[in-house]
Amino acid sequence: MKIHNFNAGPSVLPKIVIKKSAKSVIDFNGTGISLLEISHRSLDFMKIIERTTSLVKQIMNLNDDYTVLFLQGGATLQFTMVPYNLMNKRAAYLDTGIWANNAIKEAKNFGEVKVLFSGKKNNYVYIPENYQIPSKVDYFHCTSNNTIVGTQMKLFPETSIPIVCDMSSDIFSRKLNFHKFSLIYASAQKNVSSSGMTIVIIKKEILDKIKKNIPSYLNYRIHIKNDGILNTPNVFSIYTSMLTLEWIERKGGLSILEEENEYKAQLLYNEIDKNNLFENRIDKNNRSNMNVSFFLKNDNLEKKFNKMWKRENVVGLDGHRLLGGYRASIYNALPIESVLFLIEIMKEFERKFT
Template identity: 50%
Template sequence: MKKHNFNSGPSILPATVIAQAAAALHDFDGIGLSILEIGHRTDWFVAVIEEAKLLVKQLMQLNDDYEVLFLHGGATTQFMQIPMNFLAPGETAAYCDNGIWGNKAIQEAGYFGNVHVAASSKDKNHTYIPKNLSLPEKANYLHITTNNTVEGTQWHEIPPTHLPLVADMSSDIFSRPMDFKQFSFIYAGAQKNMGAAGVTLVVIKKEWAASIQKQVPPIMCYQKHIEAKSLMNTPPVFAIYVALLTLRWIIAEGGLTEMERRSRQKADLLYQTIDSLPIFITSIAKEDRSLMNAVFFMKEEALLQPFLKTCTDNGMIGVKGYRTVGGLRVSMYNALPLESVQVFCQLAQNFAHKHC
C-alpha cells in the first residue's frame, strides 16, 4: 500500500534525495567509502559543507555579510544558545509568544536576562497571529517563530522592527521567497523542509556575531563556529549531506517561488475541503493559517478515533494532532506531493458522507 506521509517532523523527503543518500551510504561519490566513514576535515566533506552553505545563500539571496553554520542540538538548543550569546543580566530581549516553541524560547531566554513579551496569542489558545507588537525602545533583539507547527499558524508578513530580528524558521524554511536580509539571525532544524534530523541550520549576520562581548564557552559561541567554519567539533556529516541533496532538489525543482506555488496549491485544496465538510471544525484565523501545518478537529469527538483508523488503514501517516493540542494535523512540507493531499481530501469527503 502506498504511504502518504503527513508527519510533522522528521517528515517526508524527496524520493530522489532518499535514493541518492542511500547510494552514498555504500559508496560516496565513487571514492569507495561510505558517507558515514569519511573524515569531516577531508576535502570530500569540506566540498559538501561548502556547497551546502553556498546553496543556502543562493536560495536566500544573501551576500557575504552573512555566515551559514551547520550545528548540533536542534532548534531547541538555539532557544538557549541565542540568549547565551546576545543577552546578559540586566539586558532585555523581545519575544513573540505565538505557541509552544516561542514559549519555550521565552523560558530559555529568561535564564540569561529580561524578556519583554512583544505579542501573545495565548488569550485565544494561539489560534491567531497578533499584528501589533509592543516593542521597547531598547532591546537586544526581537525573536519570532515564523510558523507554529503545533498550533497551525504562520506569519505571512514579517513584522517591521528597529531591533535585530531573530527567527525560528524550523517548519517553513525554504518554503517561500522573502527578504531574508531583514533578519540578523535565522535558525531551523533540518528535519522538516531541509533534510534529515540531526543538524541545525544557522544563518547569522557576521557583524552581529562579531558584536558578542560576553564570555561564552567556545562550543556555544557563534563567532568561534564561524572561525572554525562549522568544523569546531565533528559535525553531523550524513545529515549535512542529506541537507545538501535537498537544497539541490529545491533549486532543480524551481526554487522558493515554485515551493510557495506548490504549498499554496496544497493548502488551498485542504482548507477548502475541511471548510466544506461539517464534521470538521477549526478556530484558526483564516488569514493566519499555516501553509505547512493544517490543524483542525472533529466536531464530534467520538469520530476522532474512527477517522484516524480510517487514515491509517488507507496509508495516511502522521495525521494525529500534537499531544498538547489534540485533534488532527496535516503537514504539507515541500516534498509532499499534491497527490497525497488529493487522496486525503477524498478520504475526508467519503468519511464525512458516511457519518453525516
C-alpha cells in the same frame, strides 16, 4: 504500496534525495566507503559543506554579510545560544506557540524578556500584527511557523532592531526578504533533511555588539572561526541537506515552492471548511501552509475516522500530544497527490457519517 506521509518531523523528503543519500551510505561517490565513514576533515566533506553553504545563500539571496553554520542540538539549543550570544540586558519576544514559549523560558536566564504578545490564553489561534518593538532591546525574536497549532506569520516587522527568527518548520517554503533578519535558525528534520542538524544563518555584524565570556560550543564566533567544524558535525544530515537544496534549485527556487505550497494548503483548508464533520480553529489570516490542524466536530467519530485513514496507508495524521485532533504537515516534498488523497478520505467519511 503508496504511503502518504504527513509526519510533522522527521518528515517527508524528496524521493531523489532518499535514493541518493541511501546510495551514499553504501558507496559514497564511487570511493568504496560509506558516507558514514568519511572524515569530516576530508576534501570530500569540505566540498559537501561548501556546496551546501553556497546553496543556502543562493536560494535565500543572501550576500557575504551572512555566514551559515550547521550545528547540533536542534532548535532547542538555539533557544539558549541566541540570548547567550546576543542579549546584553533585554530582548523582545512574541509568544505565538509552544516552541516560542520555550524560547522565552530559556532567554529569561540571560536577562530581561519583554513579551510583546502572548497567545497562550487563546490557545495560540492567531498572530498579532499591531505590536510595538521597544527601541531599547538587543533583538526581537519571533517564530515564523508554529508546528503544533498550525499558525504562520505572513508579515514581519519593519524595524531597526535585529530580528531573530526560528524558521524550523517553514524554512525554504516561501520567498521572503531574508536580509530583514539578523539571525535565522531552523532544525533540519521538517523541510530540509534528516534529524540531528540545525541550520543557523547569522549576519556577522550582529556578533560584534555583545562582549562577554561564552563557553566555546555555545559561542557563534568560535564556530565561525573554525569554519563551522568546531567538532564532528552531522555529516549525513548536511549531505542530505545539500541534495534537498539542489532539488529546490532544480524546481526553480522559492517562488515556485511558495506557489505549490499555497495551492496544497488552500485545497485542504477548503475541504475542512466545507466538510460538515471537521473544523479548523485558526484565524484564517494566520493559517499555516506547512501544518494544517483540524478537529472532528463530533468526538464520538474519532475511532471511525482513525480506522479509515490508517487503513488507506496514511501516516502521521495524529495531532500533537498537547493539542489532540489532527495535523497534516504538508511540507515542500509532500506531493499534491497525497493532499488530494486525504481530501477524498475526508469526503468519503462525510458521506458515510453525516
